[in-house]
Amino acid sequence: MTAVNPVLELRNVTKEFPGVRALDCVNIHVGRNEVVGLIGENGAGKSTLVKTLAGIHRIDEGELIFEGEPKSFRSPRDAFNHGLAMVFQEQSIIQTLTVAENIFLGREREFLRFGVIDKRAMNAAAKVELAKVHLDCDPAQKCARLDFAARQMVEIAKALSLDGRLDGDVVILLDEPTSVLERREIDLLFGIIRELKAKASIIFISHRLDEVLEVSDRVYVLRDGAVVHETTSSDASITGLHEHMVGRQLDHQYYRENKQRAAFGNPVLSVRDLSIDDEFSNLSFELAEGEILGLAGVVGSGREAFARCLGGLLPPSGGEVLIDGKPVRLNRPHQAVNSGFGFVPSERKSEGIVTGLSVAENMTLAAGERFSRLGFIRFEKERTECQSWIDRLQIRTPSSKTPMQSLSGGNQQKVVLSKWQIFGSKVAVLDHPTRGIDVGAKEDVYELIREMADQGVAIVLLGDTLEEVIGLSNRILVLRDGEVSASFDAPVGGKPDQLDLISKMV
């Protein structure tokens, strides 16, 4: 299956970190005008591979061949200048700069006139690049004013701007570009990828297997730092790929529907006419112990704001929220937490985990009072309890004292979820709990969500995909323009169809 003239090739690439062989003799090639999909579980080595290509990590053994010559990029910028552009999983948009400045960051030379930047020319050029991703926004505005999805499109526009500015081949690497995009935007992106194929080669990394199959010509599966499977998309199936990824048979009960509760406990949460100006208005519902309520809606529907409101991060402007019949204040996060809310934020890196603290310290962050006497920490109690959670949730960490930042994304998310279980939250508000984590870790998270429901925790869920919301929820509220447009019951065997939901979303 070797292409005749691969544009980019990795030959026997090996990369070791202390104690781990992150990449083990990896062979990958990308042909001209080809879209190559790359999938793998959490910790399979995808991020390392990307960083190795970008020059952030050095290759220990093996070689990187670009346009037929061995290359070693010094930095992402160096790679970019040679024609290898990347769209990172974590956004690399500088919020205080304008859209145009972000697109051309580091390449302002093109617009210099007498040593100063010609802003008009730069904005005009940016407009051209934005048109390629069909994003209609003023290139002179600050990126801070754009929403997350629009920033992602800017990021893609930045990568695409290479096209036409370079003589040689262009390879564009998209690392999880769709995780924050809605279906409409994903379709747009795929359209762009198909257009680009005529001019460039593309490496597409995603955790959504269906998407990878949809857009790629060929797929590599990585596991434990090695390529375990390579196939053309036409020959592949989702189940097959998944089995290669996890190295075992796919559980048919992906969303653990067999564990979905049919009967619930006492009502816990009631939301009455809750509003935040310009975000959502008059939201009302009741939620019982053990019930999972899914929220569906496009970006701007108000569901993100609602979740942050329950977390105490966005104060409501009207209405009331009651827990166990008692009204609660949501002006500050600690009020929300002490009333019984546990909020799992979508931005895990900045809001979910405290990087400077250890795993155990993160786990007991909210429940600190229970682990201290007269302000002094009860270290033994903390250690044993945290260790039991680590074992139970199969969190991969050398010990409970390991710094949080050395864990992988999925394991970090498990720690965040355990934080609220240890605290004993009555209502868990999960804002994209599986964003940016892999299939295997996702299944663990689903398992955990079911377990929480079993223990009587009421759950408000903003899913990463509609499929996820449908699969996990007992009931689904669809939001449109800040108001509830529909409500669906979703018992096992009676799950609503995606199309029904979408019709109420837009």
Next chain:
Amino acid sequence: MASINLRALAPIGVFFLLCFVIAVFSPNFLSVSNAIRILNASAIPVVLVMGATFVILMGSIDLSVEGIVALCAVVTASLVLNDTTGANLGLWAVPFAVLAGGLIGAVNGATHVYLKVPSFMVTLGIGFVCLGIATAALGGFPVRISDRGFRALTLGRSLGLPNGIWVAAASVFVALIIQERTRLGRYVYAIGTDEITARQSGVPVERTRVLVFVLAGLFSGLAGAMAAAQLGQGHALIASGRLFTTITAVVVGGTALSGGVGSVLNSVVGVLIVVVLTNGMVLMGVPPFVQQGVQGFLIIVAVSLALDRRQLEVVK
């Protein structure tokens, strides 16, 4: 310019409010001659904040301001007609002072970047070194300037305004161009907002950091020359008290110490607020022993009015 938005207007509002309050107590405040005096007293601080703003926008800090200004004032005073050395360069001493400042800035930047020492400590240490050199070079005595022509740099007037004001205005213009229209300016924002991302996007972080400290040094050097011209001498203590005024002005103007947010224009307003406060304290006849307290109180009020709190999710 795009950077002038509503947020930049809040400090201006505070400034006018302050002027109004002082004018109620002391009608003289609103005279043209006092306006000129305030602008004149703002000249050196404005030049200083031009450099300091870039450093702070980058998330760093420059504590060597007093040292560089003093050393450059001494350099200037020694190069024009004076009572200690035989030199007589006249206004040509100014570029030398500016260059000397830039050189010290380069030492700051290079030490900070290549030894990976926080700017706080580097500039504190280099500031001590500069003051030490200024003291040792003169044995504790001042160099007195006898060159009238050179002193016209601040004493003379053009178009009815003291030249110092024009120099400051030119500095603001240059700083604004750098901020808005050069790669350096844009990179400063990028680094201040997110250094790691900026680096991955190909921003030459090290070079930019060094250059920004050079820039701050150049402005401090110019301020040193101006101080020498204004007081007619150069000595090691000529800049004492300038450091905290400079940083306070930058912050009062609305530039965040954490970097990424702010502008040189904000800092100009910050300087005006701080200078008017000092001026107003005397005009209103505030008793000396409570002045520092009143000033502290008013700075709190000014900043709390001028700050856009929605921008500050985290206050450090």
Next chain:
Amino acid sequence: MGKLIRNTVMVSVAAMLSTGINSATFADDLTLAISMRSLSNPYHATFARGGEEFAKSVGLPFEVLVTEGNSEKGLADIRALISRTNGNVCINVDPNDSPDAATIVDEAKAAGAYVVTQWNKPDDLHPWDHDPNYVAHMSFSGVGTSKEITNALIDAMGGEGGIVAIGGILSNVPAIERKLGMEMAVADTGGKVEILDFQPADWNETKAFEIMQAWLTRYGDDIKGVWAANDSMGIGALEALRQEGKAGSVPVVGIDGTEAALSAVEAGEMAGTVAWDPTWTGGMGLSLCHAAATGAIDIAAEPHAHREFYGTGIVVTPANIAEFRSRDASFDYNDYWAKSTGQIQYQ
């Protein structure tokens, strides 16, 4: 790393061994030292130079310590010096703040070192209570000289009008004394001269400059004279006047007799300054201390007037500047009290 640790240990062992030997050897060498606020002002620079000249004349090692305005640092340095010399040292100290003098004297006494203090000491601390280590205290009459220079200012103003006064750091003893002298002189005019405003500029030129600017707005032409508690602030005020084209037309006085101020007096831009004689205080303080330490004089037997005395502060005005410039400033190190102007009086 291992090598580094090894070397460190070796150096330290060697150092410990030599400790005993060395401390025995430097017992004979008397060290002379001066301690003062900082080297970056002309007054203290000259003060140190005076000390250095005396040290050269007797061929003894000489050290300068600076407090940098920090009492704790001043004390720590003095302690370190006393410890290093085993108390075999003469120190001429200008304490950072008056109370420091007591602590310094205690330290010196405990170690057998000899001390002369300048300017600042508590009123109830006397050399004769700490014989023989506390040799003497030298000062200048802050109140008296300030009164004299204020009178010079009033004369230059033609005897009436409003003055503005710039003070030093509010709590500093010289600042308090000078302010008091100024107020007394103004009171003596019986209301003809009025203090429009008093502001402290903390001895700082630039602050004085800014305050003067504000005064020009507030009082304008009502300002007939400017009084400053030292020359630096006086020069700052003068430069603010120059900016308005008023240098020379509004008389300014300062205190200290710095070269800048003397030139301004010559140019007719300042109406006067008070010239202390820091060369004399620096040199003579050490000389007296040295004499007591070596037994050249029996300091305990000297009268109180020889233990706490004022030096000579000369009021320099445009009228006598030429004479002042041409005076013979030399003095004899062994004629200890030739320039004394009497025993210190306490208000």
Next chain:
Amino acid sequence: MTEKQKELLRNLVPIFTLLILVFGIAAYEPGFLRPANLITVTADTMTLFLMASGATLVIMLGSIDLSIQAIASMTSCIVAAMLPIFGGTALLFALAAGATAGVLSGLVVNYLRIPSFVATLAIGGIMTSVAFWASDERSIYISDADKSAWLNWATGTTGGMDNEVLVGLAVLAGLSAILSLTRFGRLVRAVGSQERAVVASGINVNRVKFLAFVISGFMAGLAGLVMAARLGSGSPTLASEFLLPAIACIIVGGTAITGGVGSIWKTFVGALIIAVVRIGMTFVGVTVFAQQIVFGLVLVLAVAMTIDRTKVAVVK
């Protein structure tokens, strides 16, 4: 070497730096190593350490406290003015005043959301005014009787050891315990490294910051008491020129100015490094003209050695 050993070694770097300095000086002037001298140097360092000890917590939060110098001066005035009237109660008054200043800083930072740099600078101004008011604008002596009755705990000796050292060690032990054994201490670290996540976890971050500022104010107040006891007086300028050295010793000890990483014993070692360099220069006989220059250079080099770059992604 395992990660753990490396970590341990990195932690010990400040101590190695201190030892190198001590033995370096001793090589020139062996008298420096006399036990009596070492105790004196340590005792002389304690006021600096006390001022820096509380501020370490604030810096670990990622904030800064610039009011400590003014607070120490103020408490010295309060204790000196009140001892003759109230006896020992004056000590409590003074400490309470220090803590109150911290309360004010905490309130201004938390509720007006003003960056601590400006807030504490302003509060410091207010405290200076309080000091002027309490002292009636002059230095106040403490009589020997009052001193021996009420301040002996700070200046006397116990079992041959200067009490300053014992007070310093007690504070070192106490604050270290708070930092490493209590929930508050852990939250200080957490807030310093990732404040937003701590907020989202439902921690009342304001309470943590508030308490840190109060402790900082209290320790600065205590430093003022010890200073007053040592110098036998209170004065509004007693602690002048202590601010930057205090912050310098926190950073020289290896605490990151950006927050999250640090400890009290590092500050203790940092204070000793600063003191040893300063006093060492007098011992070695560095000429006073060069002292400032040497001090500045050694400061930069010391930090270059002591800061742990593995824990901070970006050096600002």
